Amino acid sequence: MERPIVELNNVRFTYPDGTPALAGVDLCVARGQTLGLIGPNGAGKSTLLLHLNGILKQHGSVRISGMEVVDRNLSSIRGKVGLVFQDPDAQLFMPTVFDDVAFGPVNMQLPKVAVQEAVVNALELVDMLPAMKRSSHHLSFGEKKRISIATVLSMNPEILVLDEPTSNLDPKHRRGLIELLKELPVTKIIATHDLEFVIEICDCVAVLDRGKIIAQGDVVNILSDKRLLEAHGLEVPHSLRKDAHRHIPGAIEKSLHPPLERIQ
Ligand SMILES: Nc1ncnc2c1ncn2[C@@H]1O[C@H](COP(=O)(O)OP(=O)(O)OP(=O)(O)O)[C@@H](O)[C@H]1O
Numbered sequence: 440m441e442r443p444i445v446e447l448n449n450v451r452f453t454y455p456d457g458t459p460a461l462a463g464v465d466l467c468v469a470r471g472q473t474l475g476l477i478g479p480n481g482a483g484k485s486t487l488l489l490h491l492n493g494i495l496k497q498h499g500s501v502r503i504s505g506m507e508v509v510d511r512n513l514s515s516i517r518g519k520v521g522l523v524f525q526d527p528d529a530q531l532f533m534p535t536v537f538d539d540v541a542f543g544p545v546n547m548q549l550p551k552v553a554v555q556e557a558v559v560n561a562l563e564l565v566d567m568l569p570a571m572k573r574s575s576h577h578l579s580f581g582e583k584k585r586i587s588i589a590t591v592l593s594m595n596p597e598i599l600v601l602d603e604p605t606s607n608l609d610p611k612h613r614r615g616l617i618e619l620l621k622e623l624p625v626t627k628i629i630a631t632h633d634l635e636f637v638i639e640i641c642d643c644v645a646v647l648d649r650g651k652i653i654a655q656g657d658v659v660n661i662l663s664d665k666r667l668l669e670a671h672g673l674e675v676p677h678s679l680r681k682d683a684h685r686h687i688p689g690a691i692e693k694s695l696h697p698p699l700e701r702i703q
């Protein structure tokens with residue numbers, strides 16, 4: 440069997456002020472998989488994602504395609520792992536949208552024409568081409584989020600790591616992002632509270648709480664498990680509550696509402 444493209448082994452992290460964030464995370468993601476990372480506020484999702492390209496590191500090991508995430512490998516790792524931060528203001532720092540989206544390709548030392556092409560292509564994918572010459576700081580939050588996604592798409596990464604990618608997106612652009620991600624054949628790891636989004640695009644899901652992976656597996660199995668979800672500040676998403684009555688064997692006992700027959 441092929442080695443997982445992402446391997447975390449006993450990853451622990453405590454912030455300098457003493458706040459514990461990761462309490463021994465073991466996680467493997469297969470090449471080509473789309474993993475949804477869910478869990479309540481403060482569970483450690485963003486902290487975990489920041490380990491995937493070496494922004495944070497303390498105890499334990501993180502490997503990408505077998506390569507340990509340590510200082511000497513960082514430039515290579517960052518060419519493979521494209522990370523979109525939860526907060527777009529942390530991602531965008533150049534004078535114009537063009538410069539922000541060109542930053543990765545320029546660092547990868549692509550020729551000028553290839554940089555221009557990568558930027559135009561990435562901006563088109565997030566429907567932001569007309570903003571190319573604007574200052575990122577003047578954009579709305581949702582527009583900034585889309586530019587942040589473009590800064591990573593322009594690098595054509597092997598692993599796309601997205602932190603709350605749908606937050607603040609309007610329905611049309613949320614839908615556009617879903618269609619785009621479905622078509623991108625790369626490995627994706629996505630932290631989100633948007634469980635309907637997880638149902639649409641993920642093929643497995645991991646629940647994180649208090650810095651530990653509580654469960655990992657099939658999306659429908661985990662997202663229909665009322666007891667599991669409610670114990671960790673989550674709830675069964677609407678579409679599975681309805682489906683639970685109709686399609687999922689054994690899910691009636693687990694659903695939020697009593698079976699339909701009992702209501703009627
Ligand atoms: N820079 C920081 N300094 C100190 N503590 C921090 C810092 N960033 C995060 N934390 C703490 O680390 C823990 C994990 O936070 P993290 O941001 O990883 O959670 P999260 O699961 O991404 O939450 P959310 O769903 O709100 O995005 C929380 O207790 C948080 O308060």
Ligand SMILES: [Mg+2]
Nearest residue numbers: 484485486525
């Ligand atoms: Mg977060």
